[in-house]
Amino acid sequence: MRSVRTEIDSPEMLGFALQQGRLVQGLSQRELAAQLGIGQKWVWEMEGGKPGILTTRLFAMLKATGVRLYADLPLPDDPAKGGSDV
Incomplete structure (x- = not known):
């Protein structure tokens, strides 16, 4: 599967990456929540970048230490190419 790498520098960017x-x-959010054994509201809040104590502290620590967090976002298959690029 193709992917693109991006820096995760905020709760909002983390939420966007998880949503993608x-x-x-x-x-769906509901299907993911069921698979993880959590509420759909929690998935919705994470994808929306809702600040919480964990994410607030995580991004404060990343900034203070100069550590960068990256994610490889999967890209959908390109139907024009007839399937996946492997």
Whole structure:
């Protein structure tokens, strides 16, 4: 599967990355929540970049230490090419 790498520098960017991964997998928020054994509201809040104590502290620590967080976002298959690029 093709992917693109991006830096995750905020709760909002983390939420966007998680949302894109979910969509490429063809999952609804409800399906993902059921698969993970959590509530759909939690998935919705994470994808929306809602700040929480964990994400606030995580991104404060990343900034303070100069550590960068990256994610490889899966890209959907290109139907014009007739399937996946492997």
